[in-house]
Amino acid sequence: MKKKTFALFFIIAFFVTIGVKLFSSLSSFDVSKGILLNEHQTYTIEKNLHNGCYEVGFYSKDKLFFFPMYEPYTFKDSQFEVKLFDKGGKELKKTNIDKNSRLQHGFNRGRITSGTANVALELFKVPLQGANTIKAQINVKQLNDKFKNKEVYLYFHKYSNTCNMKRLAMVNKKHTYPINKAETNTTLIPLYKALTSKDTQKVKTILDANESLCDSNFIGDRTVFHYSAFLDDIKTLTYLEKECTKKLLHKPDILTKTPLVYAIENNATKVLDFLFEHGGTCPESIENTYFKKSIGPSSVYKKDAWGDNFTNFVHEYNLPEIADALLKKECMNIDKKMKAFGGGKITWVELMERDMRGTQQMKKENDPRWKTQKDYTKLIKVFKKYTKDTNTTQRINDGK
Numbered sequence: 001m002k003k004k005t006f007a008l009f010f011i012i013a014f015f016v017t018i019g020v021k022l023f024s025s026l027s028s029f030d031v032s033k034g035i036l037l038n039e040h041q042t043y044t045i046e047k048n049l050h051n052g053c054y055e056v057g058f059y060s061k062d063k064l065f066f067f068p069m070y071e072p073y074t075f076k077d078s079q080f081e082v083k084l085f086d087k088g089g090k091e092l093k094k095t096n097i098d099k100n101s102r103l104q105h106g107f108n109r110g111r112i113t114s115g116t117a118n119v120a121l122e123l124f125k126v127p128l129q130g131a132n133t134i135k136a137q138i139n140v141k142q143l144n145d146k147f148k149n150k151e152v153y154l155y156f157h158k159y160s161n162t163c164n165m166k167r168l169a170m171v172n173k174k175h176t177y178p179i180n181k182a183e184t185n186t187t188l189i190p191l192y193k194a195l196t197s198k199d200t201q202k203v204k205t206i207l208d209a210n211e212s213l214c215d216s217n218f219i220g221d222r223t224v225f226h227y228s229a230f231l232d233d234i235k236t237l238t239y240l241e242k243e244c245t246k247k248l249l250h251k252p253d254i255l256t257k258t259p260l261v262y263a264i265e266n267n268a269t270k271v272l273d274f275l276f277e278h279g280g281t282c283p284e285s286i287e288n289t290y291f292k293k294s295i296g297p298s299s300v301y302k303k304d305a306w307g308d309n310f311t312n313f314v315h316e317y318n319l320p321e322i323a324d325a326l327l328k329k330e331c332m333n334i335d336k337k338m339k340a341f342g343g344g345k346i347t348w349v350e351l352m353e354r355d356m357r358g359t360q361q362m363k364k365e366n367d368p369r370w371k372t373q374k375d376y377t378k379l380i381k382v383f384k385k386y387t388k389d390t391n392t393t394q395r396i397n398d399g400k
């Protein structure tokens with residue numbers, strides 16, 4: 001009996017050891033010594049890292065970066081520059097952080113280890129090939145009072161042995177060219193400011209003086225139409241459509257996003273119908289990037305990809321007007337059924353009606369959670385308007 005017990009223990013120990021080794025090889029992290037932040041200082045850190053794909057970021061024991069999980073972190077009145085070099089001195093990565101930077105939680109929802117709750121901020125991801133002595137250089141140009149004389153750490157999290165270079169390239173572009181990144185071309189700055197302040201008259205005055213600016217390429221390969229669409233500025237967009245080159249109305253930017261995509265992502269309902277009516281087509285994918293409650297790691301919703309599609313997008317963020325515009329152009333299929341809890345299948349309308357009944361029950365029982373539930377009344381009405389599901393249409397005809 002003892003021999004069997006010992007053998008069983010040995011087998012379990014063996015597999016646990018193998019499992020730990022496999023886990024460690026796929027996901028590991030290294031943390032620098034603490035850095036006491038001060039203005040106009042440059043800090044240099046060296047680390048020995050092996051090949052793989054790394055996430056690099058800050059974390060603090062003082063919870064300096066504590067913030068809601070699905071909201072961006074910004075460094076108000078602060079400026080950092082972080083560079084990464086290989087052992088030969090070649091620059092691998094460079095990022096500038098200022099008040100316009102929108103940093104996200106680091107790996108595993110910001111926890112460095114299971115025993116701590118230090119919130120981590122991801123700076124960038126970088127591929128490393130072979131054994132490397134990595135040198136990180138942090139140049140602090142400006143600090144707000146919250147960060148002065150506070151200790152932070154730089155972490156290196158190996159999250160994969162290999163890197164998806166195409167995905168990394170797109171992530172880098174998103175970090176480098178967010179829609180809120182200020183224009184740097186001095187010739188275009190006045191027009192950029194007029195567009196982003198939704199000053200139609202100022203835009204008209206500038207273009208009357210120099211019509212060629214209509215076709216300008218702003219930072220991130222954006223056109224005049226991108227800004228007006230993103231800001232839901234129908235007045236300026238209508239004017240620009242008449243005055244500027246119409247073929248630019250649906251031109252993609254460096255992130256492959258058209259003005260119509262930015263309108264959907266930012267719930268810009270005033271301009272969306274206009275863009276569809278003037279040649280816009282159903283996009284292939286959209287993100288949750290610009291919704292206040294979901295600016296954490298953004299999800300990509302692809303057209304007609306069940307479980308990650310446009311229907312899921314408008315339901316998740318309760319967007320009845322966006323749904324109406326997309327359904328009008330048949331950009332999404334609301335009649336696909338999903339598995340319901342407890343078995344069977346359920347439509348989107350049935351799902352939302354069930355959730356609404358649950359909310360009403362909470363309210364009836366004075367459960368305070370009812371105040372945080374979504375009111376799907378408008379979205380249900382939109383879905384019923386376009387549904388082809390026979391059960392749903394029958395219930396509508398029956399007045400249910």
